Amino acid sequence: xxxxxxxxxxxxxxxxxxxxxxxxxxxxxxxxxxxxxxxxxxxxxxxxxxxxxxxxxxxxxxxxxxxxxxxxxxxxxxxxxxxxxxxxxxxxxxxxxxxxxxxxxxxxxxxxxxxxxxxxxxxx
Numbered sequence: 236x237x238x239x240x241x242x243x244x245x246x247x248x249x250x251x252x253x254x255x256x257x258x259x260x261x262x263x264x265x266x267x268x269x270x271x272x273x274x275x276x277x278x279x280x281x282x283x284x285x286x287x288x289x290x291x292x293x294x295x296x297x298x299x300x301x302x303x304x305x306x307x308x309x310x311x312x313x314x315x316x317x318x319x320x321x322x323x324x325x326x327x328x329x330x331x332x333x334x335x336x337x338x339x340x341x342x343x344x345x346x347x348x349x350x351x352x353x354x355x356x357x358x359x
Contacts, residue, residue, distance in 0.1 A: 242282060242314060243340040250314045252282035255341070260318075274322050274330050280341065282314040 238251040257271040257278045271278055317334035324331040330341040 239344050240282065241342040241344075242280070243342070245337040245339070250282060252313050254283055256281040256284050274319055274325055274332055276320060276322065277318050279318050280314070280316040280332075280339070281312050284312045285310070 238253070240252045240255050242250045242252075244250065257274055258281055259268045259271065259278055260266070261268045274280070316332075316339065317336065319332045320335055321333040322330070323333065323338070328343050330343070332339055332341070
């Protein structure tokens with residue numbers, strides 16, 4: 236495999252990506268709650284998630300981040316799973332997980348450090 240990550244969907248189609256994120260969401264629909272270092276129940280897989288460039292954030296910070304909710308990122312990710320209901324297998328080279336509707340297999344080319352999204356509201 237010459238990519239970092241390959242997701243095999245239930246219908247056999249494959250999605251490849253350079254980066255992945257395991258995230259949880261705010262229950263009130265307010266966006267990302269946290270990024271995590273691996274799969275677990277309640278987390279979603281995001282493949283090749285795009286973030287807002289630093290120069291845009293710096294410009295917005297001068298206006299107290301007004302208009303932040305109106306920013307739209309074209310194609311913000313390649314794939315977003317529903318929250319995981321069960322992790323069947325999790326190794327350095329493979330993760331198999333279930334959502335309410337389907338079972339997915341994620342192949343990992345190496346053992347990368349999970350890429351955490353950078354929040355514009357956090358210095359972590």
